[in-house]
Amino acid sequence: MTVRLKDETSSEDEDAPLSSSIQRTKRTIEDCDYEDDDLKSKTVNTGIKKEDNDAYDSDEALSKVAKPKKIVKRAKKAVSKKSSSSNAKKSIKRAAPRKTPKVVREVSVEQQNADPEDDSKESTEDVDEFKWWEKENDDESIKWTTLKHNGVIFPPKYDPLPSHIRMYYDGNPVDLPPQAEEVAGFFAALLESDHAQNPTFQKNFFSDFLDVLKESGGARNGIKPKDFKLCDFSKMFDYFQLQKEQRKQLSPQEKKKLKQEKEELEEPYKFCWLDGRKEQVGNFRIEPPGLFRGRGAHPKTGKLKRRVYPEDVVLNLDKEATIPEAPDGHKWGEVRHDNTVQWLAMWRENISNSFKYVRFAANSSLKGMSDFKKFEKARQLKDYIDAVRKDYNKNLKSKVMLERQIAVACYFIDVFALRAGGEKADDEADTVGCCSLRYEHVTLKPPNTVIFDFLGKDSIRFYQEVQVEKQVFKNLTLFKKAPKKPGHQLFDRLDPSILNKHLQNYMPGLTAKVFRTYNASKTMQDQLDLIPNEGTVAEKLLKYNAANRTVAILCNHQRTVTKGHAASVQKAMERIEELEWQKIRLKRTIMQLDEAEVKKNPKYFAEVKDLVKEQEAAIHKRLVEKEREKYTKKFARENEKRKFDKEEELPESVLQEWMEKAEEMEKEYRQELDTGKVQVKTSDIEKIKSQIEKLDQRIENCSIQLKDKEDNSQVALGTSKINYIDPRLSVVFCKKFGVPLEKVFTKSLRDKFKWAVESADENWRF
DNA sequence: ACGCCGACTTAGTAGTATGGAG
DNA sequence: CTCCATACTACTAAGTCGGCGT
Structure with missing residues (x-):
């Protein structure tokens, strides 16, 4: 949470x-x-x-x-391009009938499956890769001439729970029919999330649950749930937790095998063929049923999002394409051949009665093209x-x-x-x-x-x-x-x-959203211009992220503070405090070794006085505590392991022995605190000085990281990077500043923005 | 002239993978 | 090498906008 x-x-x-x-x-x-x-x-x-x-x-x-x-007319550059393309669109729409009643399913899906299996891994490389950004594109309304794909994956059928796992009503187990049990399970799974506490969510869920229960003939042991408050889903929740736990416990090999099986099953759906070229499909999995998780105060949150069947799905592919086989005995709702759209399949969803689409992946040429156009339009502004x-x-x-x-x-x-x-x-x-x-x-x-x-x-x-x-x-x-x-x-x-x-x-095509793109990218350009080309890669990266953050703040891109955030900030601060303390300790050592040093450079030693006794005591306590904890954990872990291997466990005395070490440390610190004298470990003053320097560096680094962490805690940088900042800005920045691109773009972003990576030279400006 | 809806982009989060500190 | 926090990906909700039908 x-x-x-x-x-x-x-x-x-x-x-x-x-x-x-x-x-x-x-x-x-x-x-x-x-x-x-x-x-x-x-x-x-x-x-x-x-x-x-x-x-x-x-x-x-x-x-x-x-x-x-x-309204003031200006810049009548509204070129005729639009009209020609819209004409084209109309004629195409006529040519491609909207309703193509259940086309006879032809066989051989293998025909299409054949080649992706072997060359899928490396196929995105070299040879005759399609560089659309180097081509002219005239017609915007026709998205493809041929489109072939293997359809979509449906979520697995519902697998009923073991009969001893039940929901309880007013203390009694309820024997639910599977359809209703599934819905109850959806809620049970969310029991520890915020949703389960949300009254609207509860109400919507419960009303839909009762509907399903009624439809499916009611509880088989006659119990009729009427009041949400008397429902207890905790046994189901516990069971799900247990399952999760068991999955985690699987051996690496078993996990690998499961993953591979899944991979193999999904392989045919991952790619499609657009104008003969192989392209990735984005969301080829049909959304599984569940409870609608509307955001904010959504009146429909918690309602049942029903299962989608092939009969609900409309496929879109070219006329010659082999129509993928619908799963066991089912039929596709419709097969369409509409080349003015870029979706491969769609279905109507039951929450707000709108469409969901299966579309190309972000790295596809079609998505890339519209992305490119979006940024060019913004630049035009x-x-x-x-x-x-x-x-x-x-x-x-x-x-x-x-x-x-x-x-x-x-x-x-x-x-x-x-x-x-x-x-x-x-x-x-x-x-x-x-x-x-x-x-x-x-x-x-x-x-x-x-x-x-x-x-x-x-x-x-x-x-x-x-x-x-x-x-x-x-x-x-x-x-x-x-x-x-x-x-x-x-x-x-x-x-x-x-x-x-x-x-x-x-300006033709100018709309409100273009301003967001324009101002975001413009801001990024301006911010990047301010960065001096000096320092380490890490430092430059930090500045890049700061620029990114400016944009994210402009666009109000937020994220929830993660649950561990406060604790992790606390920890980082303590870490810094400890480093400071170590440094002061070293300086004290020098003072003890040679008083003349202080006279030579009193400023250097000034901070020694900054550490007050209470503070020091607190640090000591923390360190000793940590030490003890370390040993306790180590002891427990070791024994756990031995138990598993059927070996003899460590005796308590070993732990005692370790604890004495912590004890000793505590004693040493106490003495140090009392006398103000540090136990001298080396008398090489130069060596100590270099240690201090290293500490200073670490403190500096930690402080920067901490600041970054705090500044970023509520700001989501990703959204602006993905949608608003012209990727060419980042490419140019990396080229000019000698920062490896992968520090700035993840693999998937590099794929998505391939057009930018390959087309932007060092002098490119937004 | 206008409201609705289809198709697309933009959005935060849940869950999983990863990599660096101890 | 393990563990934990962070990074990244997958998922799907929630916007924008143009065009169509009335």
Whole structure:
């Protein structure tokens, strides 16, 4: 279980009861308000056209000369490329019928399986590897001409528990039919996680569990669970733990064998053939059933995510491709031949009724191409960003409400890297982005401080206290003016589609999310430019990570603090303290050996006085304690081993003997503390001095590491590295600074970014 | 004109592999 | 060599955005 330091659920106690209740019941309140409030017609969705009779328009600043859609036109570079490709797309769609009723299954899957088996390991290498980034690509809508694959892997059937493992209801074992037992097991497995404590999760799980129980004929011993609180899943939980334990206990050979078997089973599904080239498939495993783990306060969290059968799955491949055989007696839901999409299979999921896709892996050419395009588009923004900024600064004073809102929204997105923020439904977690910000998410503190406090994507809290332009502050005051109150939209005229349409006027394809990519990569470039080309690889790496961290903070990429974090920081601090102590001890030794040294360089010895007796005593105690612990553990471990080997165990006296060593150490320290004199081990002062130097170095290293650890504890660097920072920046950095690329990119990232590794030269800039 | 939905990117976390300190 | 913490991968939820149908 983990603890998030920045409490994003923003505990009830610090919120006024009013605002928190509004937060939770947002929709209802909104709906009611608008019912009888004359705000309704104006603020809700229909925004744009209602402009002229809006209460806000009568505000001093805004005349009624509203010209809704007249958005500044600029950079009409909207080339015709788009239209040609969209035509192509249409014709293709027509050519490729959406519904291809259950095509007759042809045989020989082996035909396709044949070659991957032998050459899979090295096939990604040299010879005629496809370097798409060196080719011209004209049509964006057609993703492939041929596509062959072997389908997907389904999770194993449910294996019922041994009959003595049961869930208990009100103290009695319940004899569940397998279908219901499986669902109970899903919950039991999570018993020690946060989910199991979450009332929504409990409620949703229990209601779905009862449904399944009913469908499957009820408990076979007649017990009818009615109250969640009387259910006891602990026996099931214990059993799962035991199984885990047993799996861990397997011998290395057995583990290896199991792994190999799995590998062999999965091999055919790992690759597919796109235009004749072998490419990796990403998620070829169909998601197993389980309890939906929605994030934040998701109303549906805990609901049963049902099992997916071949009948639910739609395959996508070319017309000539052999259709993979569906598992034992099953049939595919549908086989499609749609080359305008890049998915291999899909199914509909039962929680929010949306699609899940089986797609190419991150290192595939298609993914690589769109990644490349994404970064090129962001780079293109360089040429337009001045115009965009100039414009939104100007429009902060526009006479048209919509334009002002657009201006402020653009400012937020550009400066604070907010997401677009689309509307969400009642049955999703209440999270917001720029356009969906509400009254209560923005607090204004004159003269120009703004406090953002809201839950963004994944219910990650966005909290920032910032200074904004005077005019932005003025506008926000206006946007929050009565009769607006908590629950109401801050930008009542705006939604992402309006905003994005506005942005496209500056640059084709420009949308809100491009700003995040642009600003992230731009920030990275700027930060990297500041790093001097000096020092060790480790030092440069540290600076690279610091730059990466700046970007992650900009994008508000957080992670939960790991459970051991506080302890590990504590440990690291103690370690440093001990090193300091050792150093001081050495300095004392010198002082004892030769008083003249002190006179020569009193500064060098000054720190000796910094160590107060209590502190020293504490360190001594810790060290002795550690020593004892070490021996106790060693003793226990040794005996464990001997027992296993059927050898004679060590007698208690051995432990006593060891303990005496610790005892001695303690005595020595005590004496040292009393007399202030150190037992001299060597009289070579030069040698001691070099030892001190080494200690200094270690202390320095440890301190840097500690700082890094603390700075990183709540920040996730990965997300920005994977999605926002143009990989060519990292490649160039490594080339220029002589840092091995694998220090910066893991194997999978090097694969994913192969296009960048091979195409960026030393002078490349974002 | 607009809301819905299909398809794609972006996101944090759980669980496993790995490698460095003791 | 073992153990523990960290690094990395796999997983899947949660966004964005364009296009389609009404």
